[in-house]
Amino acid sequence: MSVTVKGVIARRKGAPVEVVDIVVPDPGPGEAVVTVQACGVCHTDLHYREGGIGDEFPYLLGHEAAGVVESVGEGVTEVAPGDFVILNWRAVCGQCRACARGKPQYCFNTHNAEQAMTLSDGTPLSPALGIGAFIEKTLVAAGQCTKVDPNATASAAGLLGCGVMAGFGAAVTTGGIGRGDSIAVIGCGGVGNAAIAGAALAGAATIIAVDVDNRKLDWAKEFGATHTVNSRDENAVDAIRALTGGFGADVVVDAVGRPETYEQAFYARDLAGTVVLVGVPSPDSELKLPLLEVFGRGGALKSSWYGDCLPSRDFPMLVDLAHQGRFPLAAFITETIALDEVEDAFAKMHKGEVLRSVVEL
Structure with missing residues (x-):
């Protein structure tokens, strides 16, 4: 059964972002619903808002995220409800010519959820980088979920989902x-x-x-x-x-x-x-x-x-290095904010006042 939650959208080019009701469907085959715990505010999200990446408005923004898998669809075996995961925007297919050559970090056929999240009136949303994580729960392809040490702090771990990685x-x-x-x-x-x-x-x-x-x-x-x-x-x-x-x-x-x-x-x-x-x-x-x-x-x-990364290899490694005190992952967080403060965070980022603002949910 679908669920309605709060999320941040860019309705049109250059317009201030809005916090609105968003309908998240149950996961279909190969999909997962993730309860988002934290999501970094990245320049890429601002590029989406400004129309610098595409014009498929409205966009559901946010992609540097970590959280807990709530439910999975048919055929999903790589993650299960309760797993703590970092979301990635390059879910490898395992079958394209790059994957067949043993170079999945260059996968030419990365994939996202098949179903759309929508506004309450049924308008489909375009999730930023196929994720859309300025939201209480998001729908992604299961391959976009990378399990890491559940003792990791979500606000820091999520940053591996894009900029830090x-x-x-x-x-x-x-x-x-x-x-x-x-x-x-x-x-x-x-x-x-x-x-x-x-x-x-x-x-x-x-x-x-x-x-x-x-x-x-x-x-x-x-x-x-x-x-x-x-x-x-x-x-x-x-x-x-x-x-x-x-x-x-x-x-x-x-x-x-x-x-x-x-x-x-x-x-x-x-x-x-x-x-x-x-x-x-x-x-x-x-x-x-x-x-x-x-x-x-x-x-x-x-x-x-994406730093030529392989999420299944690199995310757990960097989380472990952070736990060992060898990689300063938490130092990238300048401030933590609420969903309704994303627009202010964009202004601070544009002025160079922050490394990362992180939305905590």
Whole structure:
């Protein structure tokens, strides 16, 4: 039997979000209903509200979430009612050509719930990243539920559902940062600081944080940056080179996703170094680079999808590292808020006042 709960929607482009009644159906085959305990406020949710990702309004926002499985549909075996889970937006299919090659982190056929959650008048909702978790209960594909240690704190664990995992994976998995390496991270919000924390965990010797906001650079120091560069005050490429013996960093992570920051990353890496793009570009962004430089500098230019993570492998690992005090997961939480404070959280995020606001339900 369906249930009606409170949730946060973006009804139309640019309009303030609203807390409304939402109808959540019983789970069908391969689906699960999850009682959401906490959900982070991510830039991606703001992109949805602003129409930067699509125009399938109204959107049910929220996706960095953790909670408890309430019920499951026919054929679900991977999770059961009572399991504590982090929600992920790349539920692997196990059958596509990427999965068949043993690279499920690149699954080309990720899936979501088949049924729609709706407004009380029957209007179907588009859940952000196939999740929609600014809500008391949400309907997802069972494969979007990743079991982790039930002793984890939901407000911290949920952040692995997007931003923290994306940043950590960009540095460690996609970038392959290792002991003694150098790394520069451009953009020190939640994703960038997760890359910095990952690089510190991996044993990088030189960790350079680049931003235009000194407050974010101060946060970066807390997450393990050994040097900071305010690119309003000095040339970022020159500064990164000066801090790496004149050569450039082994890995440069662009956590902003603008043509100018990508160009900085390209020229700030060492010969045969790696550039990792994890910041999401706007649809109209274009990049122009001299092809001879692309060839002559060697190395790799990579995009990082979700930190190239495999949720079933990486979420439990990072929760365990947080419990051991080796990864500062809870430090990403700036404030906890209620459902009706999401619009205010967007304003704070836009001003750079928070790393993460987290809705607790």
